[in-house]
Amino acid sequence: MIRRAAPLLSVFALLLVVWYVAAVWLNLDLARTLADDDATPRQIWLATLAQDRPLLPAPHQIIVEMWTSIFDHPVTSAKSLVLHAAVTAYAAALGLAIALVLGIVLAVGIVHVRTLDRSLMLWIIASQTVPILAIAPMVVVVLGNAGLTGVLPKALIAGYLSFFPIATGMVKGLRSPDPMQRDLMRTYSASGVQVFARLRWPASMAFLFPALKVAATLALVGAIVAELPTGAQAGLGARLLSGSYYGQTLQIWAALFMASLLALLAVALVDLLQLGLVRQRGGRL
Amino acid sequence: MAVDLVMAPAAASARAAASIVVEAADLAIAFESGGQRTTALEGVSLAINRGSFVSLIGPSGCGKTTLLRAIADLEQPTSGRLTVNGMSPERARLERAYGYVFQAPALYPWRSVERNVMLPLEIMGMAAAERRQRAARYLDLVGLGEFRRRFPWQLSGGMQQRVSIARALSFEPALLLMDEPFGALDEITRDGLNLHLHQLWRSTGMTAVFVTHSIPEAVYLSTRIVVMSPRPGKVVEVIDVDLAAERDLDIRESPAFLRVAHRVREALRAGHSYD
Amino acid sequence: MSAGVALLLLAIFGPLGLALLSRGEGWAARVATPLLFGAMVLAAWQIVCVGFGVPSILLPAPSQIVVAFGTHLSTLGVDFVQTVLRAVLPGWAIGSAAGLLAALLLDRSAFLRRGVLPLGSLVSAMPVVGIAPIMVMWFGFDWQSKAAVVVVMTFFPMLVNALAGLESTGAMERDLMRSYGARDWQTMLKLRLPNALPFVFTALKLNSTLALIGGIVAEFFGTPIVGMGFRISTEVARMNLDVVWAEIVMAALVGSLSFAALALIERAVTFWHPSFRE
Numbered sequence: 001m002i003r004r005a006a007p008l009l010s011v012f013a014l015l016l017v018v019w020y021v022a023a024v025w026l027n028l029d030l031a032r033t034l035a036d037d038d039a040t041p042r043q044i045w046l047a048t049l050a051q052d053r054p055l056l057p058a059p060h061q062i063i064v065e066m067w068t069s070i071f072d073h074p075v076t077s078a079k080s081l082v083l084h085a086a087v088t089a090y091a092a093a094l095g096l097a098i099a100l101v102l103g104i105v106l107a108v109g110i111v112h113v114r115t116l117d118r119s120l121m122l123w124i125i126a127s128q129t130v131p132i133l134a135i136a137p138m139v140v141v142v143l144g145n146a147g148l149t150g151v152l153p154k155a156l157i158a159g160y161l162s163f164f165p166i167a168t169g170m171v172k173g174l175r176s177p178d179p180m181q182r183d184l185m186r187t188y189s190a191s192g193v194q195v196f197a198r199l200r201w202p203a204s205m206a207f208l209f210p211a212l213k214v215a216a217t218l219a220l221v222g223a224i225v226a227e228l229p230t231g232a233q234a235g236l237g238a239r240l241l242s243g244s245y246y247g248q249t250l251q252i253w254a255a256l257f258m259a260s261l262l263a264l265l266a267v268a269l270v271d272l273l274q275l276g277l278v279r280q281r282g283g284r285l
Numbered sequence: 286m287a288v289d290l291v292m293a294p295a296a297a298s299a300r301a302a303a304s305i306v307v308e309a310a311d312l313a314i315a316f317e318s319g320g321q322r323t324t325a326l327e328g329v330s331l332a333i334n335r336g337s338f339v340s341l342i343g344p345s346g347c348g349k350t351t352l353l354r355a356i357a358d359l360e361q362p363t364s365g366r367l368t369v370n371g372m373s374p375e376r377a378r379l380e381r382a383y384g385y386v387f388q389a390p391a392l393y394p395w396r397s398v399e400r401n402v403m404l405p406l407e408i409m410g411m412a413a414a415e416r417r418q419r420a421a422r423y424l425d426l427v428g429l430g431e432f433r434r435r436f437p438w439q440l441s442g443g444m445q446q447r448v449s450i451a452r453a454l455s456f457e458p459a460l461l462l463m464d465e466p467f468g469a470l471d472e473i474t475r476d477g478l479n480l481h482l483h484q485l486w487r488s489t490g491m492t493a494v495f496v497t498h499s500i501p502e503a504v505y506l507s508t509r510i511v512v513m514s515p516r517p518g519k520v521v522e523v524i525d526v527d528l529a530a531e532r533d534l535d536i537r538e539s540p541a542f543l544r545v546a547h548r549v550r551e552a553l554r555a556g557h558s559y560d
Numbered sequence: 561m562s563a564g565v566a567l568l569l570l571a572i573f574g575p576l577g578l579a580l581l582s583r584g585e586g587w588a589a590r591v592a593t594p595l596l597f598g599a600m601v602l603a604a605w606q607i608v609c610v611g612f613g614v615p616s617i618l619l620p621a622p623s624q625i626v627v628a629f630g631t632h633l634s635t636l637g638v639d640f641v642q643t644v645l646r647a648v649l650p651g652w653a654i655g656s657a658a659g660l661l662a663a664l665l666l667d668r669s670a671f672l673r674r675g676v677l678p679l680g681s682l683v684s685a686m687p688v689v690g691i692a693p694i695m696v697m698w699f700g701f702d703w704q705s706k707a708a709v710v711v712v713m714t715f716f717p718m719l720v721n722a723l724a725g726l727e728s729t730g731a732m733e734r735d736l737m738r739s740y741g742a743r744d745w746q747t748m749l750k751l752r753l754p755n756a757l758p759f760v761f762t763a764l765k766l767n768s769t770l771a772l773i774g775g776i777v778a779e780f781f782g783t784p785i786v787g788m789g790f791r792i793s794t795e796v797a798r799m800n801l802d803v804v805w806a807e808i809v810m811a812a813l814v815g816s817l818s819f820a821a822l823a824l825i826e827r828a829v830t831f832w833h834p835s836f837r838e
Binding site (some may be wrong): 026131134 | 578579596619623673675683691693696697743777781782788793801804805808811812815816
Binding site (some may be wrong): 354407 | 622730732733737738739746748754755830833834837
């Protein structure tokens with residue numbers, strides 16, 4: 001435990017030091033211009049770490065900002081970071097759920113129906129090389145024109161992004177049983193459904209979970225970016241954008257940290273689900 | 286009685302020291318993992334003469350590979366003394382005194398067969414023309430001259446292992462260390478390679494240390510067989526192979542051959558290898 | 561009415577054609593099937609848009625997008641230069657090179673590696689595009705801030721992959737180098753770097769997509785009046801969807817072509833890797 005924690009903590013400490021040095025260095029000009037004429041160098045140094053709109057906020061400023069925006073406002077207030085995080089997380093989760101269902105259904109189809117495999121697989125693979133996120137603003141606006149607003153357009157974008165890793169992962173996973181394992185099922189003259197339920201599906205889990213982690217992160221990115229074009233009122237993307245407009249660096253950093261926390265939480269949740277399955281399977285996926 | 290199993294190291298060095306290539310005295314090697322100490326080798330004393338072909342045989346876990354790796358300076362002895370050519374294993378390694386052949390060919394897939402054989406020569410700083418010449422010579426020697434432009438993965442397993450032997454020979458070491466080089470091959474391929482290796486050893490006159498768990502292979506190839514037993518790894522017996530120097534594959538059906546094989550099996554049994 | 565009939569015919573004969581074509585063996589059938597599918601999607605799209613009079617502020621027909629691509633070619637060119645050549649390409653190159661260099665340095669210290677590696681995977685899980693507004697604040701509205709976003713986005717995937725590649729060398733191969741008394745730099749040059757190449761290419765390919773996403777999305781946070789992301793966000797607001805689609809087509813082309821180019825180079829350089837052997 002200590003062997004593992006020591007390097008991590010050292011690197012973390014080093015990062016903090018670098019961050020503080022960088023904050024002082026980057027904010028020095030700002031602190032100088034804002035300081036009183038008779039300010040001592042020491043006062044100016046300290047001021048670099050206490051600016052309202054610093055070029056680079058010090059870590060403790062971000063933590064304080066996060067603390068106040070989480071705990072000092074009611075959850076329903078527009079100033080509450082919890083509200084914004086929840087709005088984004090809701091869209092991402094909804095999108096992920098859509099992607100999970102569609103991705104698995106399509107993967108099952110591709111594995112079992114040759115026509116689907118031949119028609120779709122190339123496009124699914126090719127789409128991973130394309131910056132799909134670029135269509136996010138258009139989807140939001142077009143759906144808005146068609147009368148669809150609120151969480152659904154965001155969820156659709158989040159789902160669209162996370163759909164591809166799930167579909168490709170599941171196709172790989174459902175195809176992962178080796179010929180010997182499949183031949184075994186043949187010797188039992190097992191039906192297609194039996195082969196699926198007893199071989200392909202269990203085997204695909206080792207591929208589903210890694211895909212799910214990637215997909216969860218992408219869903220979050222999708223939801224955040226989907227909040228940019230419409231000038232959404234709530235959500236982490238909206239916080240980033242308004243912070244960017246008004247030069248509220250602390251707000252940007254707090255939103256960014258919150259987004260990272262959400263991503264970590266999502267990955268941890270998938271890990272937890274995976275752990276449950278791993279336990280059931282005697283320690284291996 | 287085995288001349289090269291020496292219980293008293295002082296006596297060993299008194300004897301013709303120049304003819305001894307590898308000498309171990311009361312060698313012990315232990316591994317530490319997760320707070321648990323496993324003794325891989327204990328009290329191993331042994332001398333290997335110049336020009337001999339010595340096999341280390343024993344069941345899994347008897348430390349035969351560990352002993353070979355210690356000679357190659359790939360493992361560090363916990364106690365005891367070990368010299369190679371009268372030097373520490375590390376000096377011997379840095380002076381490129383031995384060639385090592387692993388259980389798998391360990392060829393680099395991005396290099397052609399020829400460039401694989403030239404790899405140690407590049408590292409040792411040999412001129413390009415000489416490198417090419419050496420590679421050609423030793424690939425011819427293992428019978429793969431015409432495959433030099435191919436890539437390892439385009440060759441069969443047996444051919445790959447022959448390339449790796451050519452690679453070990455290419456810098457002409459006085460000592461060839463082999464760790465179950467044919468263990469992963471089918472028996473027919475293995476027979477062919479045994480014949481090949483025997484002729485190679487006869488023609489070069491080098492010293493060879495060979496780890497195996499096949500009794501016929503050990504008897505066929507060796508001038509001496511060191512039988513080892515597990516938990517902890519120890520030398521049970523050293524058996525001289527008094528067969529003709531020139532051997533073909535048919536010798537394995539001769540009574541003399543079977544007698545030696547029987548002695549090896551008895552020694553293994555005495556070392557509780559079949560328990 | 562005739563559009564309905566056309567759509568019906570497409571819905572009946574299209575899948576039939578796909579089913580027949582997908583029975584074929586050989587590469588011709590393998591290529592033709594997805595192409596036919598793509599053509600069917602385009603045809604259906606065209607029929608729906610034209611036949612049912614879908615307003616182009618909702619969905620322009622493929623033909624309109626092609627026309628827009630032609631008429632706005634100069635705009636597209638300017639945007640391409642701004643986003644791809646000025647921001648994405650240098651950012652991708654710098655970020656990937658820095659990641660590789662960092663991996664080579666970290667390789668020297670097991671302690672640092674154990675500390676940085678979890679951090680690297682942590683960052684990989686984060687929505688890194690979110691740093692775009694900060695980079696705009698630091699480096700201004702022009703391409704520099706976009707390149708900076710791309711550098712940050714591409715750095716960690718390369719670091720993590722390259723480190724994994726350097727670690728992936730087999731014990732036997734390393735023992736072999738040791739038995740030759742090879743120096744560290746010799747082992748690096750002759751064994752570990754070539755062995756890590758497939759990992760490096762994986763990162764380069766992944767990064768090419770990430771870089772394009774970073775470059776475009778970063779422009780949503782403000783740019784001078786040029787660039788693919790800028791064009792997409794402003795023309796969406798002005799309901800010129802055909803221009804937006806033209807930009808998206810260009811982004812898709814740039815993305816898939818650069819990926820394909822990298823894949824070709826990879827094939828030439830790491831021909832020996834099991835995934836390419838014939």
